[in-house]
Amino acid sequence: MSELINEMNAQMAVLPAPVQYWMNWMMLVFVFSIVFVWKHKAARYVLLSLVLTMPVAQAVFYLSGTVHLLGIAHLLIWGPLFYYLYYVEIKPTGIAFNSPYAVWLLLLMVTIAISLIFDIRDVVLVAMGSK
Numbered sequence: 001m002s003e004l005i006n007e008m009n010a011q012m013a014v015l016p017a018p019v020q021y022w023m024n025w026m027m028l029v030f031v032f033s034i035v036f037v038w039k040h041k042a043a044r045y046v047l048l049s050l051v052l053t054m055p056v057a058q059a060v061f062y063l064s065g066t067v068h069l070l071g072i073a074h075l076l077i078w079g080p081l082f083y084y085l086y087y088v089e090i091k092p093t094g095i096a097f098n099s100p101y102a103v104w105l106l107l108l109m110v111t112i113a114i115s116l117i118f119d120i121r122d123v124v125l126v127a128m129g130s131k
Helices: 002-013 017-036 041-064 071-090 100-128
Strands: none
Touching: 002 041, 017 041, 017 100, 041 071, 041 100, 071 100
8 A cells, every 4th residue: 555655646746846736735725624624514524525535536546557537536526525515605695705714615616626627637638648
């Protein structure tokens, strides 16, 4: 198992700097959910999704051998999370950006949306043999 993680980390280490910055940003936004877990059920789901994404991503890497398909884990877990956040947190009441939670939720939603777009792109490129 440690060899698998070492290989995954080695492939991630050679990704372009902007991709690594993006991965760090995603981690920061998701981990920041810890600030809100005591008051907001959605923040607990966000933290849970972060925890679940890691073993799913490792399984995807184990099966594919490439970090370019790790986005499948995002599609499987963050796609439903995005849907939940939108339909349960935002749509019923709208969102006024007058609290730290609301600002974080906006940053999270934008981050998830951008990530899912890149993840779909990567899966298509791998399927086409371009990655």
